Amino acid sequence: MSILALFDIGRSGIFANQLALRVTSNNIANINTPGYSRQDAIMQIANPIEVQGKYIGRGVGDVEIRRHYDNFTFIQIVGQSTSYGRSAALQSGLSNVEQIFNEAQDFGLSNTMEDYFNAWQRLSTNPSDPSARSELLVNAEAFTNTAKQIETELKNSLKFLNNEVDDIVDQINVLSNSIAEINGKIMEVEAGGLETANVFRDQRERLMKDLAEIIDYDFNEGKDGTVTIVAGRKSIVASVESFQFTSSLTVDGDRDIFSDGKNITSFISGGKLGGFISVRDDIKNNSLTDLRKMVASIRQETNAIHSGGYDKSNPPVNGVNFFDALQMYERDDTDGRSAASISTVVTDQSPTGLTSLSEYDIVFIDAANIEVRNHATGVVEQTEVYASGVAFNVNGIDVMITGAGATSPAAGDSFFVSPIYYGARDFNVALTAGSQVATSQDATSPAEDNRNALDMVTLHSSTIANLDNNTFNDHYAEIVSTVGSMNQSASDSFEFDDNLLFELQNRREAMSGVSLDEEAANLIRFQRAFEAGARIIKLTDELLELVINL
Amino acid sequence: MNRITAFMLYNQFSKSMSSNLSSLNTVQQQLSTGKQLTQPSDDVVALRGAMAYKVSINNLEQYDKNLDEGISMLSLTESSLSSSTNLLNRARELALAESNDTSTSDTKLVTAYEVRNLLSEMVDLGNTKLKDKYIYSGYMSKTQTFSSTGTYQGDSNNIDIFIGDGIKSRMNVTGDVAFSDTTKLVTGSLPTTMSGNIRITSDAGTPYYLKAGDVFANATPEAVRDTINAPMTRNYLTADTVGEGTLTLKAGSGNATTLQVAATDTLTDVRANINALNMGITAGIFTDGANERLFFKPTTTGEGISIEVSDIDGNDIDTSGLSELLHTELKSNLTENALGVEALIFDDGTNNKKMVMEATPANTTFTIEVDENDNGNFGDPDDIDTVTPDGLALLYHQSSAVSNLAGNSISFFSIMQHFDNALSTNDREGIQASILFMDGALNSVVNTTADVGSRLKYFQDQQVRLEDNGFSFKKSLSLLEDADIAASAMELTKIQTTLEAMRIASVKNLTQSLFDFLG
Structure with a gap:
């Protein structure tokens, strides 16, 4: 040697x-x-x-x-990130809504509603006092404004959530793109089985963790080192290719997620995206609908009593609404594709005429038969045989669908009808002067006749058939406490998910993290x-x- | 053993730090707002409770304000009613003084002057106002309650207010009630003469008919009144002949007169014979549905009459033969008003005669049916005439439900005017009627005052009750939403200590590395 x-x-x-x-x-x-x-x-x-x-x-x-590196920990982190993302979205969305119903701090609708009914009481003790009349109108206006403001804020929340959905779809597309790209690099480096693409794998894992936080997905790694990712029942990454999601507005004003032209919104449940979609539906189906229903009911009941009384005009006038009358809302729910058209009329808006404040889907199960479904529950409330231009009555709403020959409705055509959609938007005091407040039940409207005002006071504590036999206060408390408990459970699960993710990251850190002491020793x-x-x-x-x- | 890296220490530190800071924030918020319930999700159950309590407290405060309104209304009502009691008492004293024999037309005129003043004072009381509202006008609070002549211009509606959950209560008394006596039954203005037959049934009594021709053929109101008031005798003679014997009749201080009754004399003969004597006793016949009966009354109202019988059958007190006339009931009822009704006529101040009727004895009830055309039927439209009664039908009185008298309450002002009128015309009966009315009026105003007083007491009690409830609601609300300041302060100290310890520990641990010791 x-x-x-x-x-x-x-x-x-x-x-x-x-x-x-x-x-x-x-x-x-x-x-x-x-x-x-x-x-x-x-x-x-x-x-x-x-x-x-x-x-x-x-x-x-x-x-x-x-x-x-520990693959098991990574899979757990991906799964937990999805839960974490959903909880975080739920919590941020719901706490925002909770702030809108700020009942705990006395700034909510409850206060202005009390003031409004108290103003009726004051008027009932002093019906001849013009200042009590104008005070009532001022309080009524404050009440309507607060209700409208809450509705606007809820709609803004929805808008914000829809924007989030749009942003997240963009993020998903960027991430799936990057992952596909890195897939390619890993495949190149690892071809031949000699090298491990350490850095690229680290990068990809990071991207996958980011993706998990915003959407729930399934993945598996192929022999060539590439991952395939399936989200919303569509693959978004396959080898070196990625497939894009799009988002667009639907007729009901929501931003839904589409892939290959198919609406896949309902298949997404996890991650921030799933969370935001869920909050959006909660707000729409609970808070917003219930608020509109309550306001619509107040308008309906108040007007029924008010129009039965006589005001202080000379000569006394009766039959006048206190709030603006309810306005019907109807739309073609098949994205405007139905050839037929719909119109609705409510002849008697009183609680005895309009006997339900539900929203309905009018669905053509075939060209001749119609099902009227309760929008909230999906229950079929009645069935009708289609006749063009002939109205049928749904709990007080005369619904008329017109279309014959070329414009005939087809199976699957669906229309949405709601007596409460504009319930809060159009919540205005119809009266312009205190003298128009009908306090009397006598055609001569004597100065101190307070019977109509007393009826209005009684309304405050009455159970309302159209609100499932709740009082206004109960119904409103229900809205607030529903939001509260949803937020409470969202906060709880957020805390849980946050802790769990933290633990998993610690575990990853224990395995993969850099220790300076260790490295110093190694240096030496x-x-x-x-x-x-x-x-x-x-x-x-x-x-x-x-x-x-x- | 787990590998621990510096990064893990950093993470742990920053996580603990932020969770502690968030607790600090919560406690800080509790201490600065004094509330532990700052958003619904803090405690949904507590929030629902708190919302319900707030609504209740809010309502209670409003009921309290309503009660204030009601109490000021009722207090004013009470004090004006007590003034009106004083006025009526004074008027009654005057009436008593002027109804005795010593009063002359001169003293009456002087008194009339005072009565007129009392009347205008009474009108002022009736027009009492609270904050621009006439309190006695019912719903028509902007309308002067009484005209200067005492005509009621309001309505009879009760004003209800809410004084508790679902509790409505009345806070007013209308002038038609407060300033009227509704216990007296008064007719409308009577015509100069009336004809027909009336049937009067007293409480638990038998109906009595006064036969046409006997009493009311173009009778003056006074004649009708006298007939109603006169003490009458009754008997049960049912046969065509009354039985043989002698009657000794005496009226007032007049001499006794004897009348022979023959065996063939019928009831009609006896009546004719007695009336022919013209000795102070008037006889008449009425039927009680089945039987004809003879009745007597003094020709001069107010005089006592006596009748003695000498029966041919030897027994002067049994119920057979002529002595049936003197049967027990007859004797005992001789000086009573057999009809159970006492009537007085007064001038209502507008030269209209009206009759006021009272049940005797008090607290009994009576019915007056009328047969204006004497056709034996007491239910003809003409006999009831409730829409625009005239003639005898003015007296028609079945019950409070169907009556030409009921609802004809007499206002205090009318009473004063009658009194004034009676004084001015030196009408003693009118003054007596006034006393009758004033008694009723005093009764009525005492009742009204008692009603208002108890209502006032109820309102005041209710206010105290609401205050108690409000206090306990506020306490419950406070338990739900207010922070326990002491506990929060303790918590604050705890968190601060933890934070301090964490900072010290982190400064010592995180800054250390092996590199520090490498030369």
Whole structure:
């Protein structure tokens, strides 16, 4: 064996430890990089050679750079991120709505409603006092404004949530794109099975964790190292290709998610996207609908009593509404594709005429038969045989669908009819002067006749058939406490999910995180090894010199 | 053993820090607002309770204001009613003084002057106002309650207000009730003469008919009154002949007169014979449905009459023969008003005669049926005449439901005017009628005052009750939504201590690294 072999051994030590120092330095440099998994330089003995019948090592061989990583933890983190994203979205959306119904701090609708009914009481004790009349109108207006404001804020929340949905769809598209791209790189690096694409995998895992936070998905890794991701029953990443989601507005004003032209909104339940969609539906189906229903009911009941009384005009007038009359809302729910048209009329808006404040879907099960379904419950309330231009009555609403020949309705055509859709939007005091307030039930309207006002006061504590036999106060308290308990449970699950995710990240950190102490020790270790290697070369040099000088 | 990296320490620290800071924020908010319920999700059940309590408290406060309104109304009513009691008492004193024999037309004229003043004072009381509202006008509070002549111009509606959950209560008394006596039954203005037959039934009594021709053929109101008031005798003679014997009749201080009754004399003969004597007793015949009966009354109202019998059958007190005339009931009823009704005529101040009727004895009831054309039928339209009664039908009185008298309450002002009128015309009966009315009026105003007083008391009690309820509601609300300041302050200290410890620990731990020790 040649003395020169010592050079090789020394050199292999220097190179290997230099590489290890680079890995260590890289670890230190990336200590704060999210998603980074610490790496180790794993040194291997170089294959020994036979010298004089003995096998002698030739120094350090290949150095493998290994990434500390646990796939099971990663899968858990992906799953938990989805729950976390949903909880976070629910909590932020609902606490926003909760602020709108700010009953705990006395700024909510309840107060102005009390003031309004109290104004009726004051008027009932002093029906001849013009100031009590104008006070009632002022209070009524404050009441209507607060209700309208709450509705507007709820609609703004919905708008905000729809914008979020739109943003998230963009994010999903960016992420799926990037993941597909990285898939390609990993496939390239790992082709041949020799190298592991450590850095790209770290990057991809980070992206997948980000994606998990905004949408629920299933994934699996192929043999070539690429992942396939399926979300909303559509694959969004397959090998190096990605498929985009789009979002667009539907007839009812919501932003829904489409893939390949199909509405997949209902298939998305997790992540922020699932959370926001869920909050949106909660607000629409509970808070907003219930608020509109309550306001519509107040308008209906108040007007019924008020129009039965006589005001202070000369001569006294009766049959006048206190609030604006309810306005019907109807729309073609098949995205305007139905050839037929719909119109609705309510001839008697009083609670005895309009006997329900439900919303309905009028659905053509075929060209001749109609089902009237309760919009909230989906229950079929009545069935009708279609006749163009002939009205049928649904709990006081005369519904008329017109279309014959070319404009005939087809199976699947659906119309939405609601007596409460504009319930809060059009909540206005119809009267313009205090003298128009009908306090009397006598055609001569004597000054102190307060019977109509007393009836109005009684209304305050009456159970209302159209509100499921709740009083106005009960119904409103129900709205607020529903939002409250939804937010309460969202907060609880957010806290739970947050903690769980934190624990999982700690677990990942324990495995993959960089420890400065460890790296400092490694630095010294590799530095010393490097120095020792150098010394071997120096020693070899001295030996050679000695030999040469012989 | 788990690997611990610096990053984990950082994470743990920042997470604990933020959770502690958020607790600090909560406590801080509780301490600064004094409320532990700052948003619905803090405690949904408590929030619902709190909302319900707030509604109740809010309502109670409004009921309290309503009660204030009611109490000021009722207090004013009470005090004006007590003034009107004083006025009536004074008027009654005057009437008593002027009804005795010593009063002359001169004293009456002087008194009349005072009565006129009392009347205008009474009108002022009736027009009492509270904040621009006539309190006695019912719903028509902007209309002066009584005209200067005492005509009621309001309505009879009760004003209800809410004084509790679902509790409506009346806060007014209308002038037609407060300033009227409804206990007296008064006719409309009577015509100068009336004809027909009336049937009067007293409480638990038998109906008595006064036969046409006997009493009311173009009779003056006074004649009708006298007939109603006169003490009458009754008997039960049912046969065509009354039985043989002698009657000794005496009226007032006149001399006794004897009358022979022959065996063949019928009831009609006896009546004719007695009336022919013209000695102070008038006889008449009435039927009680089945039987004809003879009755006597003094020709001069107020005189006592006596009748003695000498029966041919030898027994002067049994119920057979002529002595049936003197049967027990007859004797005992001789000086009583057999009809159970007492009538007085007064001038209502507009030269209209009206009759006021009272049940005797008090607290009994009576019915007057009328047969104007004497056809034996007491239910003809003409006899009831409730729409525009005239003639005898003015006296028609079945019950309070069907009556030409009921509802004809007499206002205090009318009473004063009658009194004034009676004084001015030196009409003693009118003054007596006035006393009768004033008694009723005083009764009525005492009743009204009692009603108003108890209502006032009820309102005041209710206000106290509401205050109590409000207090307990507020206490319950406070338990639900108010922060426990002491507990919050303790919590604050705890969190602060934790934060401080965390900061110290983190400064010591997080800054250390092996690099610090490498030379």
